[in-house]
Amino acid sequence: VGGVDPPSLSDLQTYLTDPSILAALAWTGVVTTAFTVWLETLALGRLSAAETTLLFSTEPVWGSAFAAVVMGEAFGPRGYP
Numbered sequence: 001v002g003g004v005d006p007p008s009l010s011d012l013q014t015y016l017t018d019p020s021i022l023a024a025l026a027w028t029g030v031v032t033t034a035f036t037v038w039l040e041t042l043a044l045g046r047l048s049a050a051e052t053t054l055l056f057s058t059e060p061v062w063g064s065a066f067a068a069v070v071m072g073e074a075f076g077p078r079g080y081p
Contacts, residue, residue, distance in 0.1 A: 067073040
């Protein structure tokens with residue numbers, strides 16, 4: 001079928017001792033995940049249940065709008081142009 005072979009154990013050890021990879025993993029885990037979830041929790045604590053429901057139920061619309069504006073995605077009646 002093709003594809004990429006998984007890395008060997010020695011490759012993994014090399015990757016996990018590389019400071020730039022460890023920094024990228026830390027950035028991804030702490031800043032882009034934990035910190036944003038914490039900020040979202042703080043913000044949602046200030047909203048009413050109705051406002052929170054509206055925000056979460058329209059999230060796919062905002063994601064699609066972001067993709068269209070920033071990434072140039074085109075949408076048609078069946079999801080594709």
